[in-house]
Amino acid sequence: MIEVRELSKTYRDRRKALLHAVEGASFRCEPGRVFGLIGPNGAGKTTALRIISTALRPTSGHAVVAGFDTQREPARVRASIGFLTANVGLYGRLTPREVLRFFGELHGMSRPDIASRTSELSRAFQMDDFLDRACDKLSLGMRQKTNIARSLIHSPPVIILDEPTAGLDVLTSRGIVEFIRESRAEGKTVLLSTHIMSEVERLCDGLAIIHEGRIRFRGTVEELKQRHGADLEDAFVGALGDEPC
């Protein structure tokens, strides 16, 4: 489960002026559900996800992931999440097997556990053919599969995805969508940040719309449509003008 309460992140720009990347954001993601954090570019989605995954510290507010407070037990939080973005890189000179072993070891897994989990993930994502090929030599689809496997090597209960299909072709995107569905089916908590409305409609059990750092809508897709119209895209644009909630 992910629980975010009154989360804020403030920066100072070069002129020392305050910039509110996230301001008083609150939402809750339950296990076995996909929660969408939706917003236009620069809305504060990535900042919020970075705070939840402990990469950034909040200026105020709290986030609890899998029962661990992000500020008090950041290492445990990181051990509980699998983080995936579309533009995340891979170590080009390592093979997918070595990448999985590296992250498995960082998660404190034993060599035999890593080996058996690698076989399991390789079967699940059809990675056998390229498991020992340098990542630099892999196609985009293969790299994305490797990245998914990397984020799942330690079987995390929480999956955080930051625009995971941005810039990917249809086939690779479908693979990601399938992966999200399977994670939900396995009872994992999935937090998905995206601005692709079709994905939101197909995947999200609940969502929050964020704009200029503040949450403008919190509810389900149906509730959003009821409030702002049947077309999801129109509803999304309409919600951007709502008062922060």
Next chain:
Amino acid sequence: MLRNIWTIYRKELIDTLRDRKTLIFMLLLPTVLAPALMFGLSNFAISFVKKQATQEVIIAASAEARDRYVALAHRQFLESSLGKTLKMSRTGVVSYLIGKSASNDLEEQVPAAIFGDAVAYRDWTTGLARRMEDMAREGKGSDFGGKALGGAANASPADTELAKSMAQGVADFYTVSLRGVGLVRFVGEEEIGDGVLQEGDVLPESLVVHERGTAIYTALKARRIHGYLEVVPGGGSEATTTIRLFHDETIPLSREASSRVEKVGRLAGEAIVAERARERKLPAGFLEPVRMERGTNIASQSQVALSALGGMIPYLVLTFAFLGGLYPAIDLGAGEKERNTLETLLLSPATRTEIALGKFLLIFTTSMSAALLGIASMAVSFLHLMPDFVLERLDIRIDIYTALCAGALAIPPAAAFAGLLLAISIYARTFKEAQSYLSPLPIVMVLPASAGLIPGLEINAGLAMVPLVNVSLLSRDVLKGDLHWGYYSLTVLSCLLFAAACVALCVFMFKRESVVFRG
């Protein structure tokens, strides 16, 4: 904690070792090729200078000036120790050695060959050298003298010894001649023709007043001659003779001509003074009232060499260490940011400190490896590329204990470099930005690292606290066998503190959100 640091270190090591660019451009090129080039170039420079010393120089002079000069050269030669040796050896041995000469009178023959016709001189010396080589090849045991004497089977032991000493004498003579006054070809002053000044040419004052100034200037500039000689005798028998050689210091052979003529003038002057002193039966002390005794230096040849060259070794080691860490630091910091792999690592259970230390250790490893590889490569290049006579003269000897004491001093600076380079690299947004931040650093690093090259600068308590300067100065002292444990301890302490500060800065940078997510 250690497990995560080790995991990160091992992954970075595999990644770096597979990066051919790092291996070739940051490790192999500077550490292997650079010393090879350095000593190869030195060897080439030495050969070039030696070759220049054996090259013929062309000097224009009037017949009168040439005769006066040859007479002076003749006198200085006969007064030299070699001239005396040859004068005393009035045997057929020398005559045989120098070829099928009709004359056994060395006083006439040798100087004529040297100072007369250049072609004859060259043939003569070439013949001598070749004969000497033959003798060395053939000459074994008591048969040496016999063969040297043209196959005489009944050569006496005295002949053998004489042949040996003459062979040595010829070798010495050959060397002295080539380094000194030999190989001057005189041409008549009429051969320089009439010169015409080009636009922008400005005659020096000494030639403006000379009646053939323009011709001399243009002939020198066109390299048709390397010098124009004038010898003006003084009024009386004991008046000063003036030698004047117009030459161009910017042209190597012209400079060489000046050096040869100057040497003849100086030695001839000394020879004449010695002769006059003998004629007047002046005591030896008249010419040499004070003599500085030689051979009183208590330092070994190796220590003297290391005292002069020892500063170069820490300078190069520090440079290799710095360069060895440079590219990996950029790759592991800014490179990871650019490839979007850093965030994934930051979201693993490893703490920022563990990530920073794992990466730091890898850069420290490449830095130390480069230093060790560089020094090994320098040693091998030095032993194989420097000419034998240079090696014999320097006679550098460093024992294992000294090498370890000096080598240990490179460890803290390498750690400091690794910490500093990574701290700057992680601050940069991109690989290119990191390169532009780090490119000026070698210049900053060179100044303190070259402290050991400053003559007369000795380590003291104050300097022992200045990082890099202390390592440079102390390593030089340690290498020449002058190990002061007080300064050594201070140096190690200050360098460790500096290294710790650099590593702490690196960890601090990794913990800063504004740094790792900069851009």
